[in-house]
Amino acid sequence: MATVTKINEIFSSIQGEGPVVGYKQLFIRFCNCNLHCNYCDTEFLEGEIFTPEKLYEKITRKYELKNLHSISLTGGEPLLSVHFLKEFLPLIKDKTKVYLETNATMTQELNQVKDYIDIIAADIKLPSSSGMNLFDKHNDFLSQCKGIQTFVKIVFDNNITEEEIDFCISMGTKYDIELILQPKMNNDSMSVSSDFCQKILDKFLQKYQNVRLIPQVHKFIEIR
Numbered sequence: 001m002a003t004v005t006k007i008n009e010i011f012s013s014i015q016g017e018g019p020v021v022g023y024k025q026l027f028i029r030f031c032n033c034n035l036h037c038n039y040c041d042t043e044f045l046e047g048e049i050f051t052p053e054k055l056y057e058k059i060t061r062k063y064e065l066k067n068l069h070s071i072s073l074t075g076g077e078p079l080l081s082v083h084f085l086k087e088f089l090p091l092i093k094d095k096t097k098v099y100l101e102t103n104a105t106m107t108q109e110l111n112q113v114k115d116y117i118d119i120i121a122a123d124i125k126l127p128s129s130s131g132m133n134l135f136d137k138h139n140d141f142l143s144q145c146k147g148i149q150t151f152v153k154i155v156f157d158n159n160i161t162e163e164e165i166d167f168c169i170s171m172g173t174k175y176d177i178e179l180i181l182q183p184k185m186n187n188d189s190m191s192v193s194s195d196f197c198q199k200i201l202d203k204f205l206q207k208y209q210n211v212r213l214i215p216q217v218h219k220f221i222e223i224r
């Protein structure tokens with residue numbers, strides 16, 4: 001039986017988060033997720049079924065991959081489709097870079113495809129904003145990212161705790177990874193004040209300097 005997965009949408013746009021902000025990417029949004037974050041605002045029920053070959057044909061027919069910074073695998077959680085990715089990623093190898101946006105909890109699945117991943121955007125979920133404590137899973141996941149350009153994204157709000165800050169710093173230090181602080185959004189505006197953002201950035205900087213504060217830029221310039 002053919003390997004298939006359900007894809008919610010495929011579109012080209014500008015990356016609005018993290019260190020590659022501003023680069024043009026092709027976004028492939030996978031349906032479904034293994035988590036249920038409090039702040040998740042995306043429905044993943046609808047989607048089209050693709051085989052790896054059908055997806056490859058569709059994106060190479062419609063988009064000039066060489067003009068893009070990378071293909072962003074996003075979701076949902078793309079690593080839920082690991083069997084699909086094992087067949088799809090070899091097809092696009094050498095055509096463009098692959099950027100994986102992940103909730104950083106599916107370590108075994110990452111290990112099956114990491115040879116094809118160029119950049120990992122790893123979300124660390126803070127219990128205060130996501131409602132879940134996934135610190136052990138995040139630690140396992142980040143331990144397997146060595147050799148791949150990786151950064152950690154931390155979505156925070158007013159409830160961020162000292163313990164959470166210390167955990168993020170310990171992960172950054174242990175794996176020598178850049179931390180990106182991203183204020184949680186309420187629709188199109190930040191849920192925290194600019195003063196609070198600076199206070200949290202300063203708290204990180206007291207103990208760890210490889211950290212930046214980058215809001216979701218695409219929401220300010222009104223693109224997807």
Ligand code: SF4
Pocket residue numbers: 033034035036037039040041042075076077103
């Ligand atoms: S990991 Fe992302 S897609 Fe999954 S529930 Fe959390 S916010 Fe939503």
